[in-house]
Amino acid sequence: MPHGNPITLTPVAVIRTPFRDRIETPHQPVVSADPSPEPEMAQPGPRAPVLATIEFAEWVPPESLQDLEGFDRVWLIYHLHRSEGWRARVKPPRGPRRARGLFATRSPHRPNPIGLSCVRLVSVDAPGRRVVVADVDLLDGTPILDLKPYVPYADAFPDARAGWVDEVDAAVGRLTAPGPKRPVRARAREVPEI
Amino acid sequence: MPHGNPITLTPVAVIRTPFRDRIETPHQPVVSADPSPEPEMAQPGPRAPVLATIEFAEWVPPESLQDLEGFDRVWLIYHLHRSEGWRARVKPPRGPRRARGLFATRSPHRPNPIGLSCVRLVSVDAPGRRVVVADVDLLDGTPILDLKPYVPYADAFPDARAGWVDEVDAAVGRLTAPGPKRPVRARAREVPEI
Numbered sequence: 001m002p003h004g005n006p007i008t009l010t011p012v013a014v015i016r017t018p019f020r021d022r023i024e025t026p027h028q029p030v031v032s033a034d035p036s037p038e039p040e041m042a043q044p045g046p047r048a049p050v051l052a053t054i055e056f057a058e059w060v061p062p063e064s065l066q067d068l069e070g071f072d073r074v075w076l077i078y079h080l081h082r083s084e085g086w087r088a089r090v091k092p093p094r095g096p097r098r099a100r101g102l103f104a105t106r107s108p109h110r111p112n113p114i115g116l117s118c119v120r121l122v123s124v125d126a127p128g129r130r131v132v133v134a135d136v137d138l139l140d141g142t143p144i145l146d147l148k149p150y151v152p153y154a155d156a157f158p159d160a161r162a163g164w165v166d167e168v169d170a171a172v173g174r175l176t177a178p179g180p181k182r183p184v185r186a187r188a189r190e191v192p193e194i
Numbered sequence: 195m196p197h198g199n200p201i202t203l204t205p206v207a208v209i210r211t212p213f214r215d216r217i218e219t220p221h222q223p224v225v226s227a228d229p230s231p232e233p234e235m236a237q238p239g240p241r242a243p244v245l246a247t248i249e250f251a252e253w254v255p256p257e258s259l260q261d262l263e264g265f266d267r268v269w270l271i272y273h274l275h276r277s278e279g280w281r282a283r284v285k286p287p288r289g290p291r292r293a294r295g296l297f298a299t300r301s302p303h304r305p306n307p308i309g310l311s312c313v314r315l316v317s318v319d320a321p322g323r324r325v326v327v328a329d330v331d332l333l334d335g336t337p338i339l340d341l342k343p344y345v346p347y348a349d350a351f352p353d354a355r356a357g358w359v360d361e362v363d364a365a366v367g368r369l370t371a372p373g374p375k376r377p378v379r380a381r382a383r384e385v386p387e388i
Contacts, residue, residue, distance in 0.1 A: 004205035004337025007273050009306045011198035014289070027210070038197055061282035065294030070357025077271065077308055079201050080252025080305070088255035101260030106348075111254070111337045112203040118349060126295070143198025145306045147297045152355050153298075156311060160214040165345055166385050 011079060011143035012060055013129075015163030017052040017136050037120035046193065049134040051122065054144060065126040073150035076117045076134065079143040083113035115142070118150055205273060205337035206254055207323075213333050236323040243328040245316065248330040248338055250323035267344035268327065270311045273337040277307035289362030298357065309336070310342055 025033040054076075056065070068074070086109040089099040102110060115138070133145070248270075250259070262268070280303040283293040296304060309332070314327040325341070 004208060004273060004275065006202050006204045007337075008200050008202045009308070010200045012305050014198060021277050036318065062287065064282040064296040065296035065298075066283070067358050071298070071356060072354040072356075073351055075310060077286060077306075077310065079198060081198065081274070088258040089260070101262060102258040104259075104261035104265070104343055105343065108341055110340060111206050112271075114203070114308075114340050116269060116342060118351065143201075143267075145201075146304060146308050148300055148310060149298055149356065149359070150351065150354050150361055151300065152352050152354050155348045156352040156354070157267055157312065157344065158346050160266040160344050160350070161264060162266075162345050162347050164261050165343070166264070 001005055005040075006132075007079060009079075009145050011057070013054045013056040013131075013144040013147070014136050015054050015078070015136070015140070015142050015144055016051050017077070017138050017140045018162040019048060019136075019139050021139075022055075049120070050135050050136055052134070053134040054131040054133060054147070060129060062126045062129055065129065065131065067125045068121065068126075068131070068149065071149045073118055074131075074154065074181075075146075075148045075150055075155075076115070076119055076133075076138065076144055077148070078115045078117075078138060079145060080110070080113035080115045080175055081141075082108070082139060082142055083108045086110050086113075089159055096138040097171050114145070118155075139188075150166050203339050204250065205251070205293045205339055207248045207250040207325075207338040207341070208331050209246050209248050209270070209272070209325075209327075209330070209334070209336050209338055211242060211330050211336075212382070215328075215333075217280060220368055221258050226265055226269060243314070244330055245331040246313075246327050248325040250325075252323070255380045256320045256323055259318055259323065259325065262315065262318045262325070262343065265315050265343045268311055269337055269340075269349075270309070270327075270332065271340040272309045272311070272332060272337060273306035274302045274304070274309045275335070275337055276333060277304070280304050280307075288359075289366050294358060308339070310316075312349075317360075321366045354368050355382070 086102060086107075088102055090096045090102055090105055090107045090109065091099050092105050092107065106116075108115060115135055119133040119136050122134050124131050220269055242348050280296060280301075284296055284301045284303065285291045285293050286299050286300055286301065300310075302309065311331055313330050314328040317326050
């Protein structure tokens, strides 16, 4: 087995979010917005952030959540539990619908359905084993495999070139600018997947 | 099972790096440097980057690696295969050796031993199923579970506060500034874990 044996992981937590269906779930945390208002009531412009609660399993000691409060952001690594199979090339829903190599995309349909999202930390209730976060793009009930603090010196590279994503942005305008926008339900078809 | 069933993952690749032992492996990619020179020959200042090769399994179609070239950086999500158990609180090797809650650290000893590193993309040989990267902090032979493109709008938050890490930096000087430094072997005890 030159590439390693299969490994088995047990989720440490589950996340509760307002997103019940894939179609209304944003494709990256920074473009998320609360989906509760009806589409016809949607107003353009900034909206209330989407709050979500991470509920840790009872076997996770509360002490393991200490010292988290001071971080602005955390990484969530999670099981894309609704992913069904994968293909070598995928058509991300942005710009010209050209197929791209799977590993050059953030498509949820991957050999190992692991998701990675940087979310905003809102509050930590260590004794209650609950962590509230904002700017989420996770489906309700998603199993969480790990949570790590966001550390800019290791994680933030704002000037990194992003290949075909940059090209599409340059060609069609900056679709991917950060910040909550219109409610997801109203613009699900416009939200870039990557 | 309110927190999700166990999931089984099969590595998609293995990485070949110059780091054979944990003690000589940097604790974050941005502080890595080639360990080959003997410590007594170590010179301060920038050094050659550490190159590593990701070898994908034969069942991974070469087309899945297309379109990667244009990205400066990629995320590696991997199995910390030498991790042995975990504790709720750990003492990161930086600043005053105070115990911190596990989930507020990037310690490799976690309930699910999953590592996350942002590395520099050097070259892609899709037909050969090989990807060369630099600035790695992975042990030789580490099983790779996923590779995702680094996309600044979703991943880069240079101004995010980093809690106790910021506090330690402020108290003892900026230990964690990016960039290769002295050879790892000579300074393993000084390299911050987080």
